[in-house]
Amino acid sequence: MPAPLGSGAAQDFGKGPHVISGIIFDKDGTLFDFNATWGAWTRAMLIAEAGDDPILCERLAAVLGYDMENARFLPGSVVIASTVEEVADAILGVVPATDKDALLARMNAGSMKVAQVEAVPLRAYVAQLRQIGLTLGVVTNDAETPALRHLEGAGIRADFAFVAGYDSGFGAKPGPGQLHGFCRATGLAPDACIMVGDSTHDLHAGRAAGMMTIAVLTGPAPRAELEGLADVVLRDIGEIPAWLQRERLIPG
Known part of the structure; x- marks a missing residue:
């Protein structure tokens, strides 16, 4: 069930028909389930970067906030919201002899090949939002090229009017530039x-x-961490259309 509204922003916005015209999505943990997508891949990546050294691998897992045994990210993991460069810097703190550019190249090349697990069936979902009349965007702290590849793989790239990664020239979240x-x-x-x-x-x-915010629980962060910053916390993005209608933020 959705959490109660936070600051009352939704009630302030919802005074007329179709007051919401655009929705901007994060990518990992929002459009795509975070642990289901990245859990197993990260385990293999850490083993490779550690050169099959189990002690070094555990050190890498600890600095990234990753549970090797269960192939899942822990709440508070640096990976959840950081840019690829920030994650690379965390890795370099454990294996400083690694070349950063080469590491970034390996991470970006590997991430483009990862099968993305959709939080909901995305083709039908984004078609529904566009039919409502909403303009859609994606902003991610991933690099732009892998982000575009993931959207293309899901068959939804053309549905988004704007896509930006941390390297697209707008800065990275939590800044508002994107x-x-x-x-x-x-x-x-x-x-x-x-x-x-x-x-x-x-x-x-x-x-x-200056936007409304919706939090979803398809990433590692728990509800308690998110609800103070969100107008509503939902299970996943699939609940958004009905919530918009209940709050009179779209027609219908």
């Missing part, structure tokens, strides 16, 4: 948009940009 970029690209005002994500970085970015 969200401002969406507004400039689409002509929508921030108060006509919602930021949807699974981490505090997503929600801080949305608040800083």
Whole structure:
């Protein structure tokens, strides 16, 4: 069940028909289930980076907040909301002899091949949102090239009017630069948009940009960590259309 509304922002926005015109999604943990997508891949990546050294591998797992036994990220993991470069820096703190550019190249090349586990069936979902009349965007702290590849793999790249990674020139979350970029690209005002994500970085970015925020629980962060920053906490993105209708933020 959704959590109660936080600051009352939804009631303030929902005074007329179709006051929400744009929805911006985080990618990992929001459009795609975080642990289901990245859990097993990260285990293999850490083993490879550690050179099959089990002690070094455990040290890498600890610094990244990763449970090797269960192939899952722990709440508070640096990986949840950080950029690829920040994750690489964490790895380099354990294996400093590794070349950063080479590490980033391996991480980006590997991530593009990872099968993404959709939080909900995405083709039908984004088609529903566009039929409502919403303009869609994706902002991620992943690099832009893997992000585009993942959207293309899901068959939904063309449904998004704006896609930005941390390296797209808008900065990274929790800063609002990517969200401002969406507004400039689409002509929508921030108060006509919602930021949807699974981490505090997503929600801080949305608040800083002057947008409503929706938190989802398809990432490692628990409800208690998210609900103070969100207008609502939902199980997954599939619950958003019904919530928008209940709050009179769209027609119907």
